[in-house]
Amino acid sequence: MCSRLRGVKFTVLSTSLDPDSRSAWLCALAAEHLRAGGHEVTHLDLRQTPLPPFDNVQGPGGCYDHPHAALYHRAIREADGLFLGVPVYNWGLGSGAKALVELTGSSDEARGLHGAWFDQPVTFLVSGGLDHGYLSHGAFAFGLMVDFRCVVNPDFVYATGAHWTAPGVPGEWLAARLARTVARGVDLSARLQGRSYRSVWEL
16 A cells, blocks of 8 residues: 555544444444554544534533533544544434534634634445435535535445345445445545645635
8 A cells, every 4th residue: 555545544423323323334344444554543423422412602511511522623623534424314414413513613712613624535424224315415515515625525335224234244335335435535635634724714
């Protein structure tokens, strides 16, 4: 492997709250691929490391005061690339993903926080119930691009229950798709490392 593609720092974010989440399985497998490639990986799961509902309260008892808020903010901001595991419900993404972006994409000026997502390469790992929900993450991805200038990887995983041979065990097609998606997410993030600019809120 080219040395440029080794030692990239990634954060893998699992946003489903389902105890049997298939998108969480995708995140675990992606993290394994990344570690096997020699990369530093922070793997956060909303089921084990929960966040509060976003209330935009900047002070004691508000969402920014939650002990996990700064943890997620730092993990997203300091990564060279992000892998975002998301479930599809009602033709859109589950509420956990939206709550995560609302909290970590916002600014709490009193504590010096700034939107963590700006300019980040993002690779989606999507779990849906039906094949024709393939593009259900599109509006969410577009929001990341417009609000935070994220660079969204055009390679992504979309898997249904039919693509698994057992819990956490991908079928042949899914295993190949995931490996390719992770490899291209690594390549994209490595190429964008060390940029001298940082986007900010403009509107």
